[in-house]
Amino acid sequence: MKAGETRLTGKLEKFSRKKGADLFGVADLGLAGDFIASQCPSWVGAYPRAVSLGMQVNDGIADQHDFNEPRHLSMYWFHVYEVVSPALNFLAYDTARWLAAKGFKAFPIPASMPYDPAKLMGAFSHKLGAHLAGLGWIGKSCLLLTDRFGPRVRFVSVLTDAPLETGSPLDRPCGKCRACVDACPAKAFTGAEFHPEEPREVRFDVFKCSEFRKGHPCGVCVSTCPRGKRSRNPGKEVSG
Numbered sequence: 001m002k003a004g005e006t007r008l009t010g011k012l013e014k015f016s017r018k019k020g021a022d023l024f025g026v027a028d029l030g031l032a033g034d035f036i037a038s039q040c041p042s043w044v045g046a047y048p049r050a051v052s053l054g055m056q057v058n059d060g061i062a063d064q065h066d067f068n069e070p071r072h073l074s075m076y077w078f079h080v081y082e083v084v085s086p087a088l089n090f091l092a093y094d095t096a097r098w099l100a101a102k103g104f105k106a107f108p109i110p111a112s113m114p115y116d117p118a119k120l121m122g123a124f125s126h127k128l129g130a131h132l133a134g135l136g137w138i139g140k141s142c143l144l145l146t147d148r149f150g151p152r153v154r155f156v157s158v159l160t161d162a163p164l165e166t167g168s169p170l171d172r173p174c175g176k177c178r179a180c181v182d183a184c185p186a187k188a189f190t191g192a193e194f195h196p197e198e199p200r201e202v203r204f205d206v207f208k209c210s211e212f213r214k215g216h217p218c219g220v221c222v223s224t225c226p227r228g229k230r231s232r233n234p235g236k237e238v239s240g
Contacts, residue, residue: 025133134167
């Protein structure tokens with residue numbers, strides 16, 4: 001690894017954390033070149049790296065979340081989509097400006113943006129970027145699970161050609177744990193472990209989830225995951 005890449009990455013991480021990032025990493029998008037070519041708009045392929053930035057979902061709000069209450073009364077829904085997502089968008093924009101000022105190409109991908117409503121798929125997967133950056137692994141819930149926050153974290157991405165130091169993907173199976181699968185009110189999860197060569201449908205019916213969330217402020221997969229509860233008890237091991 002070149003010293004210049006390490007210095008540039010360190011400076012960018014320091015800047016991003018000052019702007020509010022709880023998690024920071026850089027993905028080598030070449031590791032998922034075939035997937036990106038088949039699933040993403042063609043312009044995404046022009047960027048060899050993605051800066052992945054995460055912000056925690058507040059534990060207190062996640063713990064009191066009740067998916068039965070109306071969406072307009074849901075503190076969880078408001079927190080995730082009216083507080084955290086906009087904050088991530090500003091963070092990504094500031095990070096992209098920082099990179100552009102250094103002479104690099106940078107494209108901020110919004111935190112919540114359906115690119116193809118028919119497929120319920122965005123222009124770029126923030127989970128993919130965070131996974132390739134080494135910030136976490138994909139659980140049975142199809143959420144990105146992290147050591148520090150479990151799934152109680154939201155991500156945003158900045159595509160770039162900056163020569164940044166990249167992380168390595170993590171692979172930590174959920175094992176016997178089915179907390180999210182059994183708790184899902186839409187029955188959208190199959191319980192299958194993540195394998196990168198398999199399509200999303202093997203693990204998750206996104207249309208069942210989307211249809212249920214039209215009337216409910218769901219997020220049960222986030223609030224029930226033992227990995228997320230562990231964040232308040234860091235010394236306690238999670239079985240699975």
